[in-house]
Amino acid sequence: xxxxxxxxxxxxxxxxxxxxxxxxxxxxxxxxxxxxxxxxxxxxxxxxxxxxxxxxxxxxxxxxxxxxxxxxxxxxxxxxxxxxxxxxxxxxxxxxxxxxxxxxxxxxxxxxxxxxxxxxxxxxxxxxxxxxxxxxxxxxxxxxxxxxxxxxxxxxxxxxxxxxxxxxxxxxxxxxxxxxxxxxxxxxxxxxxxxxxxxxxxxxxxxxxxxxxxxxxxxxxxxxxxxxxxxxxxxxxxxxxxxxxxxxxxxxxxxxx
Ligand SMILES: NC(=O)c1ccc[n+]([C@@H]2O[C@H](COP(=O)([O-])OP(=O)(O)OC[C@H]3O[C@@H](n4cnc5c(N)ncnc54)[C@H](OP(=O)(O)O)[C@@H]3O)[C@@H](O)[C@H]2O)c1
Numbered sequence: 001x002x003x004x005x006x007x008x009x010x011x012x013x014x015x016x017x018x019x020x021x022x023x024x025x026x027x028x029x030x031x032x033x034x035x036x037x038x039x040x041x042x043x044x045x046x047x048x049x050x051x052x053x054x055x056x057x058x059x060x061x062x063x064x065x066x067x068x069x070x071x072x073x074x075x076x077x078x079x080x081x082x083x084x085x086x087x088x089x090x091x092x093x094x095x096x097x098x099x100x101x102x103x104x105x106x107x108x109x110x111x112x113x114x115x116x117x118x119x120x121x122x123x124x125x126x127x128x129x130x131x132x133x134x135x136x137x138x139x140x141x142x143x144x145x146x147x148x149x150x151x152x153x154x155x156x157x158x159x160x161x162x163x164x165x166x167x168x169x170x171x172x173x174x175x176x177x178x179x180x181x182x183x184x185x186x187x188x189x190x191x192x193x194x195x196x197x198x199x200x201x202x203x204x205x206x207x208x209x210x211x212x213x214x215x216x217x218x219x220x221x222x223x224x225x226x227x228x229x230x231x232x233x234x235x236x237x238x239x240x241x242x243x244x245x246x247x248x249x250x251x252x253x254x255x256x257x
Contacts (some may be wrong), residue, residue, distance in 0.1 A: 001032065001228040008234075009237035010035035016236070017090050018042040019072060019081070020097030022051040024198030025147065028225035029055050029094055029232040034063035036233050038092060042067045043081065045097070072097050072124035073116045075251065082131040089139070090132040092236045095125035095170070096147045100204045103159035114162050121166035126173055129188075133181055140185035143236050144177065146170045148192040148247055150255045157209070167192075171247040178245030187234050187244055194251020197222040218253030 001009075016033045020026040022044035031054065034040045040058045042065060044051035051067050058065045068084055071077030085093070098121045102112060129144050136142025151160055152167030174190040181188065195201070195213045214220055231250055234240055249257050 001233060009036045009233050010242070011092070011233070011236060014038045014091040014236075015041065015089060016092035016094065017041040017043065017085055017128075017132075018086075018094040018096055019124075020045075021054055022047040024098045025193065025196060025225045025228045026094070027054045028229035029096060030065075030120065031057045031061060031078040032229035032233045033092065033094075034058040034061040034065065036237070037063065039063060039143045039234070040065035041088075041090075043097065044069055044075075045077075046070050046145070047053075073120040075119065078119065078124040078127055082127050084130040084145060085128055087136070089135055091136070091139075091141065092145070093128060093132050094145045094147070094232055095128060096145075097124070098147055098149075098163075098167075099200070100160055100163040103157075103204055105159055106161060107245065117162040118166050120150055121163060122169050122173070125170055129173075129177060133177065133186055136186045137181055137184035137248040142181075142186040144174075144186065144188040145232055145235050146174050146188070146190040148174075148190045150194045150249065150251050152192065153249070153255055153257070164243075174247065175245045182244050187235075187240070188246065189240075189243055191228060191231055191235070192247050192251075193223060193228050194249070194254040195222050196225060196228060198225055199247060211253065212240060217251070221252065223250065223252060 016038040018030045021030040021042040030040045070081035148171045149167040151164035156164030177188040
């Protein structure tokens, strides 16, 4: 996003909580929101040093912020971040934390793994939204952005059934939140990235698989975290006031709804 657009998106005076902001899309979104003027809360789970580096970039962008740790794959971790969030006036919540956790075929999927994938990719996003949306409604202003995936549109690759199901459900959850809270000034949308060049793929994809994605993508490359972050800033801004309940596909033409 060029500086003129970033200034026009001014989020000065807003406080944004971005989950999973220690790397990839979340980290880029934290820095982009800071550049647009928001105070940024950098949530992380295991990578404290990476979260500190993101907070440094937030400060270098002229903004301020803090860090908070929570394991959103567990009920206790989700509860602690909900308590933290409900005690603050959060203007922008980006439910970005997520992971496939473990590529697992149907016959090997245990109840424990299913619950963890759902907790991390769907349930925690719901309860975090619940924790902040009441305050947003009272202030008649707020933005919630949920991170889905193109996997939620086509079922994902083999071994991603639980993850892709959660990502489809978060899109539906976005619509439900919109119906209840748009009348009270809260704008809820969902971003559905295609394949974005982040650490996620070092864990869950093969080089050959990524070559296949490039070949099937009209623009012939993977996306960058910054390209998703630009959409996060736009959806957070007053340029998006008539966009409600949408799942926006951003994938270089890989999947066209
Ligand atoms: N990359 C893609 O191609 C792609 C495509 C579609 C959708 N997405 C979605 O975009 C979001 C960000 O993905 P990314 O590619 O940026 O991945 P990433 O670089 O692997 O970052 C994942 C983030 O989620 C956090 N996280 C992971 N497990 C967690 C847990 N149990 N509790 C709390 N936080 C946890 C990580 O925190 P720590 O590192 O501190 O543990 C990290 O900050 C995810 O929801 C992902 O599903 C990604």
